[in-house]
Amino acid sequence: MNELMVFSGRSNPELAVKICNYLKIEQGKILVDQFPDGETRCKIEEDVRGEDVFIIQPTCTNVNQYLMELLIMIDSFKRASAKRITVVMPYYGYARQDRKDEGRVPITAKLVANLITRAGADRVLTMDLHAAQIQGFFDIPVDHLTAAPVLDTFFRNLGYSSDEVLVVSPDEGSIKRAAEHVGTIGGSLAIIDKRRYGNRVEQANLIGGPIDGKVCFILDDLISTASSICGAARLVHHLGARKIYIGATHGVFCGNAIEQLSNTPLECIAVTDTIPLPPEKMLPNMTILSVAPLIGEAIRRIHIHESLSKLFKEMAIWSTA
Secondary structure (H helix, E strand, C coil), X not given: CCCEEEXXXXXXXXXXXXXXXXXXXXXXXXXXXECCCCCEEEEECCCCCCCEEEEECCCCCCHHHHHHHHHHHHHHHHHCCCCEEEEEECCCCCCCCCCCCCCCCCCHHHHHHHHHHHHCCCEEEEECCCCHHHHHHCCCCEEEECCHHHHHHHHHCCCCCCCCEEEEECCHHHHHHXXXXXXXXXXXXXXXXXXXXXXXXXXXXXEECCCCCCEEEEEEEEECCCHHHHHHHHHHHHCCCCEEEEEEEEECCCCCHHHHHHCCCCCEEEEECCCCXXXXXXXXXXXXXXXXXXXXXXXXXXXXXXXXXXXXXXXXHHHHC
């Protein structure tokens, strides 16, 4: 582990501290701030020549600023002769722009992949991409983690029996993810039939059940404006759900998401710490789960050239233990 060095940008320094604590190493020293004209300044404050460098920088909150900051950091380490540069992006900004769904629009997820590669990254470690095929946008190795074991362990520890639980997919695109949660949490599966009418989204029907008297876990990869997941929660509540929990890897919480979540009958909102949440976005029924041990273990295994496939199998065991 002597050549392992972990540095952090400014997007989620708290997560970087937790990861370094897991690895039992000191965080690398780097200065990242602004010049008077607003341009980003970066200076590595220790020798990294020949070192195995990991940069913790989810591109969240202020996506454009932190993406540019990441690119500048990569260039700094490349010019400082780091042996290998691994970008650790627990949250991958622009992931939802992964295809041309209408004419004359960009595929920004691919553009971001090109920028990171061109800047000099040798490897990318990310978590719960909105579309797994984004891995193919890179011409460098990508390790794709999932926070499912962390979420599944939390929901299993609530103590509900399998007969009580109904895992709900908030739309057709999340069916596979919801089915995997059923495999570890238990219970049965239901699917929300979501219809889009222009800018309006409507939760029309529920496929599966029965739902009356059930404890519903509605799980997704991210919560952005919260309209889809709150609409799903209101539908299952109307159909007789006894208790409703929602969970997601990434708590983006933009627009009026917090207001919607506050006005929806929810027992608990569980998200991970891939994105830092300011106090004004914290609700009394919100639980933050840390993915630092998962990411830290992945970093350790990448550094010592150990298989991550074994980690995925072990993660599945953790969530069912």
